[in-house]
Amino acid sequence: MIDEKLKSVYHDIVSRSAAQEEFHQATREVLETLGPVVAKHPEYLHARIIQMLAEPERQIIFRVPWADDTGQVHINRGFRIEFNSALGPYKGGLRFHPSVNLGIVKFLGFEQVFKNALTGLPIGGGKGGADFDPKGRSDAEVMRFCQSFMTELYRHLGEYTDVPAGDIGVGTREIGYLFGQYKRITNRYESAVITGKSTEWGGSQVRTEATGYGAVFFAKEMLAAQRNTLDGKECIVSGSGNVAIYAIEKLHQLGARVIACSDSDGYIHDPDGIDLDLLKQVKTVDRQRLTAYAEQRSSATHHTLGSVWSLPAEVVFPCATQNELSGKDALNLAKNGCIAVVEGANMPCTADAVEIFREAGVLFGPAKAANAGGVATSALEMQQNASRDSWEFGYTEDRLAKIMTNIHDTCLTTAAEYGRPDDYVTGANVAGFLRVADAMMAFGLV
């Protein structure tokens, strides 16, 4: 429920952003937790900080023309939402997926502002992307698309201005093409203008693993707070991209067993535990579908019907995309003995799913907190670039683990302080909000 004092704020947001459902969903979830904050600090209401926070500082929408290998011309739409720079340069990934539209990029950018604040690092929030589908495209086509995209975007970027990274459909290959074009246009080797780079040319150790590893570190802390561990737990990780693969890797290292993962065509069930080397070969080397995994592993079955969430598991990590876990899925999981849900993807659980987990007493780690390891390690990449240094894997992983522990503890302390003990959603929203709001108050009307 949104507090009476904040209802008009929400109505205003909805009326000013018609048909942007994901953005409404993300802002609503935050407003539902800010009632106790404005009761304690009416100065935020007076200064209209929440309205300011919900309005991006700048929105850039642009045409991206490119030609495929047959010479046919395609026109895509590019976006960069520079949402909030109160705490540092805009920071957030680029998503290349046919579903990308303004409402999706705005929801991602809004979430990013809070997430980045929670890391405690000096980064503002932004997000971008294009409705381009890299699936099935040759390397040359992806390169031409990335070059055209950057030919417009470069003028808005800078180490102290706006620093993009990867997201769905944007991995090291795409970051390489994007950075190469930036370097060519500007004639500057400005490493810290983009993160997620290969470690061969300015990237950070652990950045590839960071979001998945970070989500598992967060889960480990959530369970530890209940005097429990991941050791021996049966888990499901949805998706089979960057976040999913490294969540599976860290879960296996910590003694858990992942029995299922998915892609947009279906899911695989492998009761013996996912063979990670095979999964990496299929998804990242061969760039194939999960059916290829099932064909090469006798213990696994591939399912195109039904949901991966119909399987029983104790701890689950939705790591594919927004709204992939519905209320019905949540009921199934709770009924099947699930004790914790940790969001690796951004907003993968629908609002009613989150409510069902809350009512059933299932621990719930929201994306803003649980998947902040990726952007936190991006900020560590910027630090290394600024000092022309590169850190060892173990040292960087240790920094990531400490950041995740801090985020976890901040969420718990803040939730208790604002009257909702153990509610990580409240803890993450309120702690993130306070850090950004205080900086905005200090800067005045800018």
Ligand code: NDP
């Ligand atoms: P990838 O592109 O590497 O992988 C995405 C995975 O999700 C793929 O397996 C893909 O399957 C699946 N997927 C995508 N869209 C859909 C859909 N509509 N329905 C079902 N499955 C889908 O992306 P990432 O792993 O990087 O990102 C996953 C999530 O994590 C996103 O929500 C992203 O915003 C979030 N995230 C990522 C961070 C990062 O560092 N990469 C940082 C923080 C959050 P298929 O191949 O069939 O499309």
